[in-house]
């Protein structure tokens with residue numbers, strides 16, 4: 437989780453949540469936004485199609501996105517836009533329902549075109565993070581909805597191409613009269629991700645991560661965005677505050 441950061445520096449930050457096997461439990465946070473232009477879901481989690489062996493291996497617990505949405509009173513068929521920070525299995529796994537049909541039949545699937553190319557490409561290091569067979573089932577819809585570079589895909593809904601964590605990674609910013617909500621995908625997973633130099637070992641382009649985190653986080657701090665962390669289980673909503681040559685995440689939840 438901490439890449440090149442020495443254990444002596446990160447250990448105290450996770451002392452109360454480190455599992456006995458030295459792993460950390462990750463939440464799979466999905467964000468639902470109601471905008472005047474449409475209903476937007478950011479991320480879809482692991483979904484319902486991972487087999488028992490892999491679920492056990494990864495100790496997957498909890499409800500998938502479709503039952504969670506329904507419990508919260510939202511019909512998945514009313515989602516207009518699914519924005520994905522990237523296509524790793526723990527973010528794009530919920531694009532299909534348990535039977536393999538489109539989970540959000542009306543929605544545009546908005547990931548970066550470049551991310552589709554990395555996800556379905558032949559590089560063995562990259563392949564380990566994607567479920568290629570699953571992605572091929574949604575490839576056509578994915579390519580139809582794909583975005584090339586930064587773009588406003590609905591009024592107030594801005595996708596910002598970043599790269600870094602994965603080749604075609606993007607951030608999502610939703611602007612409204614009360615302010616902006618920023619979701620930076622796996623560039624900002626946990627409170628300690630607020631330091632642009634702290635990048636996990638599974639970022640494929642770590643130097644890009646450092647650079648893009650610096651500029652993105654500066655904008656979020658200056659414009660006082662509400663920031664939602666992608667994998668923080670306890671207090672995922674907060675703000676980024678400038679702190680010397682880095683930033684600090686201050687929780688609001």
Ligand SMILES: [Zn+2]
Nearest residue numbers: 524526527622
């Ligand atoms: Zn992730």
